[in-house]
Amino acid sequence: MQIKVLLNEDEIPRQWYNLAPDLPTPLPPPLGPDGKPITPDMLAPVFPMNLIEQEVSAERWIDIPEEILEILYRWRPTPLHRAVALEKYLGTPAKIYYKNESVSPPGSHKPNTAVAQVWYNKQFGIEKLTTETGAGQWGSALSFACALLGLECKVFMVRISFDQKPFRKIMMETWGGKCVPSPSNETETGRRILAEQPDTPGSLGIAISEAIEEAVSDPTGKTRYSLGSVLNHVMLHQTIIGLETKKQLEKIGEKKVDVIIGCAGGGSNFAGLAFPFVYDKIHGAEIDIIPVEPASCPTMTKAPYVYDFGDTAEMTPLMPMHSLGHAFIPPPIHAGGLRYHGIAPLVSGAINDGLISPRALHQLESYEAAVTFARTEGIIVAPETSHAVAAAIQEAKKAKEEGKEKVILFNLSGHGLMDLSGYAKYFDGELQDYALPDEVLKKFLKSIEGLPKP
Amino acid sequence: MQIKVLLNEDEIPRQWYNLAPDLPTPLPPPLGPDGKPITPDMLAPVFPMNLIEQEVSAERWIDIPEEILEILYRWRPTPLHRAVALEKYLGTPAKIYYKNESVSPPGSHKPNTAVAQVWYNKQFGIEKLTTETGAGQWGSALSFACALLGLECKVFMVRISFDQKPFRKIMMETWGGKCVPSPSNETETGRRILAEQPDTPGSLGIAISEAIEEAVSDPTGKTRYSLGSVLNHVMLHQTIIGLETKKQLEKIGEKKVDVIIGCAGGGSNFAGLAFPFVYDKIHGAEIDIIPVEPASCPTMTKAPYVYDFGDTAEMTPLMPMHSLGHAFIPPPIHAGGLRYHGIAPLVSGAINDGLISPRALHQLESYEAAVTFARTEGIIVAPETSHAVAAAIQEAKKAKEEGKEKVILFNLSGHGLMDLSGYAKYFDGELQDYALPDEVLKKFLKSIEGLPKP
Numbered sequence: 068m069q070i071k072v073l074l075n076e077d078e079i080p081r082q083w084y085n086l087a088p089d090l091p092t093p094l095p096p097p098l099g100p101d102g103k104p105i106t107p108d109m110l111a112p113v114f115p116m117n118l119i120e121q122e123v124s125a126e127r128w129i130d131i132p133e134e135i136l137e138i139l140y141r142w143r144p145t146p147l148h149r150a151v152a153l154e155k156y157l158g159t160p161a162k163i164y165y166k167n168e169s170v171s172p173p174g175s176h177k178p179n180t181a182v183a184q185v186w187y188n189k190q191f192g193i194e195k196l197t198t199e200t201g202a203g204q205w206g207s208a209l210s211f212a213c214a215l216l217g218l219e220c221k222v223f224m225v226r227i228s229f230d231q232k233p234f235r236k237i238m239m240e241t242w243g244g245k246c247v248p249s250p251s252n253e254t255e256t257g258r259r260i261l262a263e264q265p266d267t268p269g270s271l272g273i274a275i276s277e278a279i280e281e282a283v284s285d286p287t288g289k290t291r292y293s294l295g296s297v298l299n300h301v302m303l304h305q306t307i308i309g310l311e312t313k314k315q316l317e318k319i320g321e322k323k324v325d326v327i328i329g330c331a332g333g334g335s336n337f338a339g340l341a342f343p344f345v346y347d348k349i350h351g352a353e354i355d356i357i358p359v360e361p362a363s364c365p366t367m368t369k370a371p372y373v374y375d376f377g378d379t380a381e382m383t384p385l386m387p388m389h390s391l392g393h394a395f396i397p398p399p400i401h402a403g404g405l406r407y408h409g410i411a412p413l414v415s416g417a418i419n420d421g422l423i424s425p426r427a428l429h430q431l432e433s434y435e436a437a438v439t440f441a442r443t444e445g446i447i448v449a450p451e452t453s454h455a456v457a458a459a460i461q462e463a464k465k466a467k468e469e470g471k472e473k474v475i476l477f478n479l480s481g482h483g484l485m486d487l488s489g490y491a492k493y494f495d496g497e498l499q500d501y502a503l504p505d506e507v508l509k510k511f512l513k514s515i516e517g518l519p520k521p
Numbered sequence: 522m523q524i525k526v527l528l529n530e531d532e533i534p535r536q537w538y539n540l541a542p543d544l545p546t547p548l549p550p551p552l553g554p555d556g557k558p559i560t561p562d563m564l565a566p567v568f569p570m571n572l573i574e575q576e577v578s579a580e581r582w583i584d585i586p587e588e589i590l591e592i593l594y595r596w597r598p599t600p601l602h603r604a605v606a607l608e609k610y611l612g613t614p615a616k617i618y619y620k621n622e623s624v625s626p627p628g629s630h631k632p633n634t635a636v637a638q639v640w641y642n643k644q645f646g647i648e649k650l651t652t653e654t655g656a657g658q659w660g661s662a663l664s665f666a667c668a669l670l671g672l673e674c675k676v677f678m679v680r681i682s683f684d685q686k687p688f689r690k691i692m693m694e695t696w697g698g699k700c701v702p703s704p705s706n707e708t709e710t711g712r713r714i715l716a717e718q719p720d721t722p723g724s725l726g727i728a729i730s731e732a733i734e735e736a737v738s739d740p741t742g743k744t745r746y747s748l749g750s751v752l753n754h755v756m757l758h759q760t761i762i763g764l765e766t767k768k769q770l771e772k773i774g775e776k777k778v779d780v781i782i783g784c785a786g787g788g789s790n791f792a793g794l795a796f797p798f799v800y801d802k803i804h805g806a807e808i809d810i811i812p813v814e815p816a817s818c819p820t821m822t823k824a825p826y827v828y829d830f831g832d833t834a835e836m837t838p839l840m841p842m843h844s845l846g847h848a849f850i851p852p853p854i855h856a857g858g859l860r861y862h863g864i865a866p867l868v869s870g871a872i873n874d875g876l877i878s879p880r881a882l883h884q885l886e887s888y889e890a891a892v893t894f895a896r897t898e899g900i901i902v903a904p905e906t907s908h909a910v911a912a913a914i915q916e917a918k919k920a921k922e923e924g925k926e927k928v929i930l931f932n933l934s935g936h937g938l939m940d941l942s943g944y945a946k947y948f949d950g951e952l953q954d955y956a957l958p959d960e961v962l963k964k965f966l967k968s969i970e971g972l973p974k975p
Contacts, residue, residue: 071594073527140525141602141899148595152669170624172899174938214896215606237941240948241895441695442668445595445626484628484938487691494694 070151072315074144079136080310082128083303086342086413089127089349091420094412095521097384098374102519105384112283113292115191118184121300129303131183138182138215142171143307147315148479152443154463161466161473163459164321166312166340168480169446173238175481176336177208177295180304184293185212194289195219197282199249199274201332202228202403202451203235204481205295210244223249223257223277227268228403234485249274256280256380271407272393276380296333297377297386297411305339308478313343321474324354326462328477330454331358331367331425332404334411336480342413345422356423357462358414359454361433362502363398366391366410367418367425369508374519375409387521388415391503394514398501400430401489402450408511426458429500433457434493437483449481450489524605526769528598533590534764536582537757540796540867543581543803545874548866549975551838552828556973559838566737567746569645572638575754583757585637592636592669596625597761601769602933606897608917615920615927617913618775620766620794622934623900627692629935630790631662631749634758638747639666648743649673651736653703653728655786656682656857656905657689658935659749664698677703677711677731680723682857688939703728710734710834725861726847730834750787751831751840751865759793762932767797775928778808780916782931784908785812785821785879786858788865790934796867799876810877811916812868813908815887816956817852820845820864821872821879823962828973829863841975842869845957848968852955854884855943858905862965880912883954887911888947891937903935904943 087094096104107119114122121129150163168176188196196218200206206222213220222244229236229248236246249269250257254277260267267273275294282292294301316324327344329337337358348354360367366389375390377383390409397406417423433450436457441447448456459477466473483490492498541548550558561573568576575583585593604617622630642650650672654660660676667674676698683690683702690700703723704711708731714721721727729748736746748755770778781798783791791812802808814821820843829844831837844863851860871877884904891907893914894900902910913931920927937944946952 070591071530073529075527076525137524172901172936211899215899233945234938234941237945237948238901238938241892241901241941241944242899243896438695442697445665445669445696447626447692447695482626484688484692487688487695490695491687491691494691 070149072147072319074311074314076140078314079140079144080131080307081136082130084306084310084343084346085124085127085129085303086345087299088125089346090416091349092416094416095387097386098519099384113279115188115193115291117187117191118300121303122298132186135183135186139179139307144311145170147312150444153440156439156443157460157463157467159463159467160470161463161475163463164474164476165479166308168308168336168478169482173204173207173211174484175204175208175449176305176308176339177205178211179307179339180295180301180335181208181212183304185216185218188291189216189218192289193218193291195221195285196291196293197221197278198293198295199223199271199278201225201271201406203232203485204404204449206244206246207235207238208295209293210239210242213244214242220244221281222246223251223274225249225269225271225274227399231488232485238485249277251277254280268396268399270379270396272379272395275378276382279378279382296335296407297409299413301335302338302342302411302413305335306342308339309341309343312340312476323474324476325473326355326357326475328357328359328455328458328462328475330405330451330480331360331410331414332451333407334358334414336478338411338414340478341423345417348422357458358423358425359458360425360427361400361402361405361454362427362429362500363400364391364406365427365503366408368427369503372415372419372521373515374521375515377409385518386412388412389418390515391508392511392514395511400501401492401498402430402454404451405454428454428457430498431500434490434498436460446479447483448479449483450486452480455480524603526601526773528765528768530594532768533594533598534585534761535590536584538760538764538797538800539578539581539583539757540799541753542579543800544870545803546870548870549841551840552973553838567733569642569647569745571641571645572754575757576752586640589637589640593633593761598765599624601766604898607894610893610897611914611917611921613917613921614924615917615929617917618928618930619933620762622762622790622932623936627658627661627665628938629658629662629903630759630762630793631659632665633761633793634749634755634789635662635666637758639670639672642745643670643672646743647672647745649675650745650747651675651732652747652749653677653725653732655679655725655860656940657686658858658903660698660700661689661692662749663747664693664696667698668696674698675735676700677705677728679703679725679728680721681853685942686939692939703731705731708734722850722853724833724850726833726849729832730836733832733836750789751863753867755789756792756796756865756867759789760796762793763795763797766794766930777928778930779927780809780811780929782811782813782909782912782916782929784859784905784934785814785864785868786905787861788812788868790932792865792868794932795877799871802876811912812877812879813912814879814881815854815859815908816881816883816954817854818845818860819881819957820862822881823957826869826873826975827969828975829969831863839972840866842866843872844969845962846965846968849965854955855904855946855952859908882908882911884952885954888944888952890914900933901937902933903937904940906934909934
């Protein structure tokens with residue numbers, strides 16, 4: 068009955084994997100407002116220097132501090148499951164594995180980097196962190212990590228999600244975090260946007276601007292900003308997912324994975340599972356590696372590779388990435404975590420180097436897959452994760468058509484217990500598919516006109 | 522950094538422990554409407570015969586079928602954690618351990634018996650199960666188990682909880698279950714009660730009556746009823762919790778536990794952890810074993826030991842138990858799972874034999890403990906579980922006062938992610954403590970006047 072693979076305490080990975088030095092085409096550097104590469108000093112008001120060093124590191128392996136491991140160990144290593152019941156339901160010759168990141172107390176993979184970031188900030192003498200959150204997974208994870216390590220936490224939550232998901236705020240408050248809807252009246256950026264568009268649903272780009280503004284304007288200098296995705300050091304911290312998975316596959320003698328899948332908003336859960344396997348692909352392994360996004364926010368499949376700001380108010384450095392433009396306001400689909408305008412530079416780099424093959428899926432197919440998964444494997448996944456499930460089912464059906472015994476692996480990045488309203492709307496027939504029209508994309512892309520090109 | 526103890530697949534317990542044959546005073550038998558002990562045949566319209574056999578079994582050990590183990594194995598063995606951060610926060614010399622049942626997909630210990638009951642019903646040719654649910658943990662667990670094993674599921678949910686927690690219904694529906702508020706218009710009992718008290722908040726007793734009525738009135742005979750607590754076979758299925766815990770304690774060389782704690786509504790999570798240790802106590806071990814209930818529903822600490830019905834409409838056999846009377850309508854406290862009028866006969870028997878020492882706690886102290894726990898150990902517990910956390914903190918403080926290095930163990934029966942509205946009311950100062958007044962208790966106890974005495 069081997070359908071779940073665990074690791075012992077002494078098998079937990081003790082180093083993170085950094086893809087940056089292994090990318091065939093080196094990443095272009097982030098640029099400052101003057102169009103020149105930024106220096107670490109320029110990031111110092113926003114991030115602590117120890118994380119900035121990780122952000123620009125050219126080391127392939129970076130040690131995980133023991134105190135971080137001790138906290139991660141509360142729920143890690145996470146189980147690797149084989150989806151035997153789903154395979155049987157689909158009648159596929161493929162083997163489907165999933166890495167279960169939903170077992171963390173906040174319910175997703177996000178605490179992997181939240182704990183690390185809070186720890187490094189604490190080491191640097193920081194006492195308070197600010198951040199943004201979309202669906203709420205990241206804000207919850209950072210509140211959780213701040214509680215365990217004794218830092219203050221302030222979360223700007225995209226207004227439409229704040230209104231639709233009141234329980235996320237309570238969750239953050241239970242861990243001692245403070246959560247306000249964004250745009251808020253607490254920052255200049257927020258006040259300006261509210262004055263212009265009082266009814267705006269908000270966006271991650273706006274919330275990031277607010278969180279950075281609050282961090283850099285603290286006169287004591289004891290506040291920094293924390294980002295839950297996109298940046299190199301966030302991808303780094305998440306690689307513990309893929310590194311554990313490799314050990315687990317080895318433990319059961321599974322020598323080769325054919326397809327690896329993760330949903331991708333900013334890219335962190337996908338990168339966390341996939342990057343250690345991208346290393347193998349760079350060195351000759353044949354693997355299809357698929358980041359999955361919603362067709363309504365087609366950052367990887369339709370948006371150009373450009374230099375763009377990470378936020379709406381143009382406070383961040385310019386980053387080389389596929390981007391829908393920092394003025395992007397996402398359509399209200401239910402996978403709140405997949406609505407960011409950009410995608411991590413490292414993921415963008417892997418796309419450009421042909422190492423990974425993005426796919427865009429519609430939400431109805433994704434919810435259908437999630438319901439099938441719940442009724443076979445028993446876990447109700449997050450709306451974001453449903454995109455990975457749907458792609459895994461597509462691949463399993465393809466393997467059936469081709470009669471191939473493929474090995475498919477996907478990241479179950481989080482559970483959906485805090486996001487059941489999306490399921491309700493799906494059951495009630497209230498959801499529709501929506502692909503971002505080219506003319507709308509063009510409009511948003513005006514926000515990057517005149518910026519440098521990578 | 523040993524703060525979490527896992528078990529391997531081959532260490533999962535392969536038998537359940539039945540306390541019944543070991544109780545010093547044998548349990549009085551359930552009685553039929555004629556006041557005579559009921560026979561297994563009389564229960565046959567309600568339960569399948571294989572579960573009835575377990576209900577009346579005098580065997581100490583009962584084999585767990587392999588197919589049940591295979592499903593439980595998806596999330597079991599559950600971790601045993603040491604609450605190092607909580608200990609440090611309290612400055613106690615005590616060691617605090619907790620068994621983490623919140624890691625099951627529905628989020629509580631309830632699937633342990635749900636999976637077993639659905640499997641035995643399926644073996645018996647049953648195609649549909651009906652049940653009741655209070656806070657929603659049980660209805661979710663049964664829907665989950667029915668999905669995995671392919672049975673239909675119909676859940677009558679206490680109306681006040683149904684209205685306060687709309688997401689529970691969606692959760693059950695995602696697993697394919699049907700959930701209606703109780704009292705409903707779908708049964709004679711429901712219609713009668715709605716006619717008499719259109720605004721009733723409902724109760725577990727009413728919901729049980731409705732579920733039994735729907736089961737026994739199916740003309741095909743393919744429907745049975747399933748109960749998530751109280752009965753002997755339910756306690757039996759939950760003992761896997763305590764049996765795993767014993768192996769885990771042994772694994773880390775923890776030879777003696779001084780205090781064992783579980784919250785108790787019907788009694789199943791408490792019994793599951795505690796009964797294997799009650800066996801040790803019967804054989805001479807010195808252990809304080811504490812089931813904890815809300816002061817607002819003081820079944821164990823204030824109610825008499827009587828014969829009473831399990832439901833409001835007097836459809837069940839008379840069971841020997843501590844009971845507030847089957848007419849009991851609970852006050853609206855937030856630990857919805859701890860509001861049943863009775864407590865399991867096996868738990869009642871253990872109380873009467875002096876083997877366990879019930880305690881009643883108020884909800885404000887319980888929520889305060891839960892918030893402390895969330896901010897130290899990181900897990901947001903269910904409102905029910907908060908009572909166990911509060912008692913564990915009481916015991917840890919007592920150990921500090923006495924300067925004793927006690928070992929305290931409690932059952933973390935479920936997470937609170939589906940019950941955050943209670944936390945919100947606690948933070949907003951909307952909750953009050955309420956102890957059931959003697960005169961109100963007397964009024965409810967009129968419903969058992971004239972019934973036989975155990």
